[in-house]
Amino acid sequence: MKVGLSPEITLLLMACSTNLSTEKKTQLTHFLSQHPLNWERLYALAGRHRLKPFLYQTFLQIPTIPESFLAALQQDCRISSTDNLLKLHQYHVVSAILTENNIDHMPLKGIFLAEHCYPDSGLRISGDIDVLVRKEDVFKTVHLLQTKEYHLNQQQRLHWQQGEQVILTDLFEVSLFKPFFNDSYFDIDLHWQILGFNRHYALFDLAYVRSEPTFSTEREVVLLVIHHGVNNVWQQIYYVNDLYFFLNSRGINWDRLMQELRLYGLEHVFLAGLYWCYQVWNIQLPEFIHELVLSPRIYSLAEAYSKNWEADNSSEFSTLILKQLSFFIKAQTKFNKQLKICSTFISSRVFRYSLFRVGKRLIYLPKELGFITILIRTIQSLFRFLPTHR
Incomplete structure (x- = not known):
């Protein structure tokens, strides 16, 4: 393992296991005895890297873990496991609707991997439900989802007002949400094209x-x-x-x-x-x-x-x-690949639409305005680098 990694990241990597051997337990116990941990940082990094289920499963077999830390992980894992099951069920509901309406589709990333690749779906914390459809089925799919109480957010609605051709030209995916319980939502990212860099x-x-x-x-x-x-x-x-x-x-x-x-x-x-x-x-x-x-x-x-x-x-x-x-x-x-990367990076930043906010209102600028849109996005990007916005 890389020497330059912090003890917290090193431990998270060591905790990535589905079958903790006696040798691995010994290594972990020795590591914990030799490296003082920042437990608060470990907890935060485990969340950022979506590794709490792995960490909890591993720490259950190590006797020296603080009980309060283990209890916090246990509670988080219960929540994420329930969340996964709900999202997985919702994906199957959506998939059945699309199949019934002859819409070819496939799941992407989290939901698919959790169900079909991980040994236990609870080990893979999922975010949005990502679905890939054909370009010609985008609007039919969105309309179907809207009949099932899915909604477009403010930014997506603004784009929807520009017309179907603009949507298919400007965007490669659209996000919809469905209220579930209190402040909880099911979020679907509906893709019809996947960007390869740009x-x-x-x-x-x-x-x-x-x-x-x-x-x-x-x-x-x-x-x-x-x-x-x-x-x-x-x-x-x-x-x-x-x-x-x-x-x-x-x-x-x-x-x-x-x-x-x-x-x-x-x-x-x-x-x-x-x-x-x-x-x-x-x-x-x-x-x-x-x-x-x-x-x-x-x-x-x-x-x-x-x-x-x-x-x-x-x-x-x-x-x-x-x-x-x-x-x-x-x-x-x-x-030639490096040159293509640089040239497409520049062209993709220039010839694209922009959305910017004035007060509470979102303004749409089409890609045909070219350098005006890149000027606005440059200012927005520089603004994000200011310390108060990091």
Whole structure:
């Protein structure tokens, strides 16, 4: 394990286990005796990295854990486990509605992984319910969900007023919410395209996954790497766990997977995540993949990603956008890919719509206004970097 990691992050990585061996218990007990912990920070980081279920399951088998800390974890895990079950049930309700109306769809990320890849769905804390549909089914799906008490938020309603063509041109997903109990909601992110870094670099859709059924699993890995590795720079440890459990639960055609990843410049982003799958979970890999994962270049890239784990909060907005650019460029070995990343980054920031708030009112500016929109977004981005807005 990396020496430079804090005791809290190191412990969270060590706690990622589904079957704690006697040897691992001994290692953990020794580690706890040798490294004073900031228990408050450990609790906060376990929440940020969505690892409380793993930490609780592990700490139940370690005798030296403070009872108050264990009790807090137990309560959190009860809540998240119930929340998962409710979201999973709601997804199945939505899925049945879409199936009845002949709408092809597939779940993405949390709900899908919790149900089909993790050994216990309670280990994978889920956020929104993510569903991918075909572009031609977007409005039919939204109207169906609205009949089931789902609503668009203020920002989405503003876009809806611009017309269907504008929505399909400007957006790649739409968010809907359904009140559940008190201040609780079911949130659905309805996707019809997945951004690969940005709209001008690569776009993926349901047809991409469905077009070659023999390699649909490998293409699902591509979508996972896009979301977790490129768009979110592996900045939370549960992203690594997602990759491990998906790969471990599927038969992978490694040659085809690497070919697909290489096509989009994703090879090293994937291998950096796979490096941590190996370090944390000792994932079994083909020899040629194992050699790639342990190469100096991938080690260096994986270490750079792991520096994001120590932050109190996940990067968002302008900070995350800059990290996406920086890490994706670092992950390339060919100049033409680096050039494409830079050129599409610039074009995607210029030729896009903007929403900005004046008082309580949201204002929409179409992408045709070009540099006016980028000027507004630049000011907004700089504003977010001010200390009072971090």
